[in-house]
Amino acid sequence: MPLSTDRHEFWDASLTYVIGHQRPDTDSIASALGYAWLLQQTGHPEAQATRCGQPGEQTRYALDRFQQAPPRLLTDVAPTFHHVLEKRAPVAPDAPLSAALDRLAGGEHAIPVANGDGQPRGVVTPLGVARAYARSLAGGANCQTPVCGEVAENIPTFQSRAKVSDHRHAVLRADHSEFLIVDDRGLYEGIATQRRLLQPPRARLILVDHNELSQAVAGAEEAEIIGVLDHHRLGNPPTAAPIPFTVDPVGSTSTLVAEHCRARRMTPPRPIAGVLLSGILSDTLVFRSPTTHERDFDAADWLGGVCRIDVLLYGEELLRASPGLSTRTVDDIIDGDRKEYEMGGLRVSIGQVEVTGMQEVPQQREGLLQVMEERRNRENLALIALMITDVVTGKSHLLARGERNIVDALPFHRVNEDEFDLNDIVSRKKQLAPAVQDAIESIL
Numbered sequence: 001m002p003l004s005t006d007r008h009e010f011w012d013a014s015l016t017y018v019i020g021h022q023r024p025d026t027d028s029i030a031s032a033l034g035y036a037w038l039l040q041q042t043g044h045p046e047a048q049a050t051r052c053g054q055p056g057e058q059t060r061y062a063l064d065r066f067q068q069a070p071p072r073l074l075t076d077v078a079p080t081f082h083h084v085l086e087k088r089a090p091v092a093p094d095a096p097l098s099a100a101l102d103r104l105a106g107g108e109h110a111i112p113v114a115n116g117d118g119q120p121r122g123v124v125t126p127l128g129v130a131r132a133y134a135r136s137l138a139g140g141a142n143c144q145t146p147v148c149g150e151v152a153e154n155i156p157t158f159q160s161r162a163k164v165s166d167h168r169h170a171v172l173r174a175d176h177s178e179f180l181i182v183d184d185r186g187l188y189e190g191i192a193t194q195r196r197l198l199q200p201p202r203a204r205l206i207l208v209d210h211n212e213l214s215q216a217v218a219g220a221e222e223a224e225i226i227g228v229l230d231h232h233r234l235g236n237p238p239t240a241a242p243i244p245f246t247v248d249p250v251g252s253t254s255t256l257v258a259e260h261c262r263a264r265r266m267t268p269p270r271p272i273a274g275v276l277l278s279g280i281l282s283d284t285l286v287f288r289s290p291t292t293h294e295r296d297f298d299a300a301d302w303l304g305g306v307c308r309i310d311v312l313l314y315g316e317e318l319l320r321a322s323p324g325l326s327t328r329t330v331d332d333i334i335d336g337d338r339k340e341y342e343m344g345g346l347r348v349s350i351g352q353v354e355v356t357g358m359q360e361v362p363q364q365r366e367g368l369l370q371v372m373e374e375r376r377n378r379e380n381l382a383l384i385a386l387m388i389t390d391v392v393t394g395k396s397h398l399l400a401r402g403e404r405n406i407v408d409a410l411p412f413h414r415v416n417e418d419e420f421d422l423n424d425i426v427s428r429k430k431q432l433a434p435a436v437q438d439a440i441e442s443i444l
């Protein structure tokens with residue numbers, strides 16, 4: 001599916017973005033599409049499905065299979081100068097001063113002056129007019145009225161794309177209460193007032209499939225989180241106002257979306273139903289993961305009926321669409337789905353990668369371990385591990401680098417110095433992370 005619409009766009013304060021986590025997986029894309037659809041049908045036309053990264057191969061397979069377009073890309077939700085500017089019409093430099101005076105008299109504080117091509121030439125302010133008047137008095141008999149360009153003064157200028165938070169200091173300390181905003185080419189776009197810059201509008205987000213800001217779209221800490229629909233551990237900051245917050249320990253966020261649909265007696269169209277089903281099958285590894293809940297079966301069964309598809313057969317087909325190790329870069333394998341934990345006061349990072357068969361592990365092992373060691377040093381980790389899960393057989397291996405006593409304490413079958421056979425462990429959050437935590441706490 002072409003992703004050619006991925007050019008830079010500003011977020012829109014009139015929309016509510018339903019958005020999954022960074023490095024989106026199938027459940028994250030599916031639940032954003034499904035939940036935005038449900039909201040749109042139930043009185044929230046402003047809901048928009050969004051993603052903050054490129055979908056992987058498995059997700060693209062699911063989208064193609066059900067002919068569903070991916071959610072819109074949104075890579076940053078911090079307020080920019082674009083979000084606060086007022087599009088005041090500029091006056092020409094050779095316009096008579098009366099043109100600016102009329103507007104000042106009407107209550108504007110700064111009248112932008114720009115050439116015909118948009119090149120800004122400053123602003124006319126009451127103070128600037130007073131200064132020009134004082135100059136002309138000092139100059140004696142010259143009674144000719146100046147033009148706007150002669151009276152215009154420079155004020156601090158910002159690019160519309162720049163983040164307000166990056167320039168808060170400059171805005172606070174400026175002698176001016178209004179600022180010129182220009183586009184990428186330096187051409188006039190509008191005026192921003194200090195008052196508005198100190199309280200810019202905030203993007204409205206509903207987080208799906210995550211609740212921790214560290215996993216959210218860039219700028220989320222400056223946004224307004226108005227809802228959370230998730231199935232992961234809590235790691236969210238406090239909000240100013242109460243918000244709908246659902247974190248339910250089921251196998252996928254898509255399950256929660258399907259349940260919301262059913263509770264409201266809304267049946268999604270086939271593309272949405274198919275993608276939601278894919279989210280469930282992907283996160284539960286076709287129900288083989290111990291994170292699987294009875295409710296995941298129910299939701300998948302219902303969605304399978306809606307899109308008239310054999311759930312189990314399709315599930316195997318979907319899992320096989322995951323790419324192998326050799327087609328991915330080492331960085332992508334290690335960082336693609338990596339989460340940091342604090343265990344016994346130590347920093348631990350565990351990544352997970354899905355494969356269809358372990359045959360590529362031996363030739364990739366050394367390269368992966370080397371980069372893991374780099375990450376461990378750079379991020380000051382006590383342990384870094386990569387869980388390689390074969391989604392076809394439901395078995396995993398673990399590569400691990402860390403403090404010697406920690407690696408030695410891992411309660412798994414060692415097949416190599418830095419490699420363990422995890423047998424049928426497939427869940428990082430439910431099986432691996434607790435086992436690693438127990439091991440670390442046992443030696444402290």
Ligand SMILES: [Mn+2]
Pocket residue numbers: 027028209231251252253283
């Ligand atoms: Mn999920």
